[in-house]
Amino acid sequence: MLVDSHCHLASRQLAGEIDAVVERxxxxxxxxxxTIGTDLDDGPTCLQLAESHPEIHAAVGIHPTSVTEIEAADWLDQIEAWARHPKVVAIGEIGLDYFHKPPEGWTFEAYQARQMDFLEKQLDLAGRLGMNVVVHNRDSWDDTVGAVLPHSDRLRAVFHCHTGSWASAAPLIEAGHLISFTGIATFKSATVVREAATEAAEGQFMVETDAPYLAPVPYRGKRCEPAYVRHTAEAIAGFRGESLEALAAHTTATAEAFFGFR
Ligand SMILES: [Zn+2]
Known part of the structure; x- marks a missing residue:
């Protein structure tokens, strides 16, 4: 038994196929x-998929690259209302992204400030609701860690798609947070990721697909779907010298404790 702890089932790339995707x-x-929400448009789809499939749970939140598209003044109330749904298990995907260019009409500085404002507000909301958070970072590690760590007494975060070293994750792990690994762990070039996935102890990490993105070998470059998390899990179990069953058991227990599935 495995958990895909991070996928985007509301993605247009998977539309109309969810029954088959769940079956596979x-x-x-x-x-x-x-299934992880990224804005005010895909939140309702995530909830609806969770309602119609017992296997699916949802996270809701505004992704850092979506912050400039949000016009509704009451966006945070909207996230809060969705967060109270019984199948919503976390706030996310939230975080900071300094890789993507700011949209037309935005300076990099203003874009960063808006991302930080959305991150802080959603961290406060999660703390208030007693929920954990799913965190995105890209070229923004120090600022993202710096924003999350002060909330460690109220919530746990998973830094998803960890591609940094094991040493870089240490401050997070020490504060009780998690990292998770995608199909990147199966890429030959990803030696740093392999090392982190080998060093992490049971209870400190989860596995995910980030579908429809980041398909593991042997599907690299193709559309990804949750079934493929098995390939990532097999690869990581191999690095760690443990069986797939053992890895599945402890990563599932970690996901159950983190998300509190009902
Ligand atoms: Zn994602």
């Missing part, structure tokens, strides 16, 4: 899927 995941032993 089941066939690979992937029995829980956490």
């Amino acid at each position: 995941a089941r066939a690979q032993g992937v029995t829980r899927l956490v």
Whole structure:
């Protein structure tokens, strides 16, 4: 039994296929899927998918690259209302992204400031609701860690798609947070990721697809789907010298404790 702790089932790339996607995941032993929202448009789709499939749970939040598209003044109330849904298991995807260029009409400085404002407000909301958070960072590690760590007494965060070293994750792990690994762990070039996935102890990490993105080998470059988390799990179990069953058992227990699936 495996959990895909991070996928985007509301993506247009998977539209109309979710029943089959869930079926193919089941066939690979992937029995829980956490679909992650990124803005005010995909939140309702995530909730609806979670309502119609027992295997699917949802996270809701505004992704850092979506912050300039949000015009509704009451966006945070909207996220809060969705967060109270029984199948919503975290706030996310939230974070900071300094890789993507700011949209037309935005300076980099203003874009960063708006991302930080949205991150802080959603961290406060999660703390208030007693929920954990799913965190995105890209070229923004220090600022993202710096924003999350002060909230460590109220919530736990998973820094998803960890591609940094094990040493870089230490301050997070020490504060009780998690990292998770995508299909990148299966890429030959990803030696740093392999090392981190080998060093991490049981209870400190989860596995994910980030579908429809980041398909693991042997599907690299193709559309990704939750069934493929098995390939990532097999690869990581191999680095660690443990069986797939052992890795599946402890990463599932970690996901259950983090998300509190109901
Ligand atoms: Zn994502």
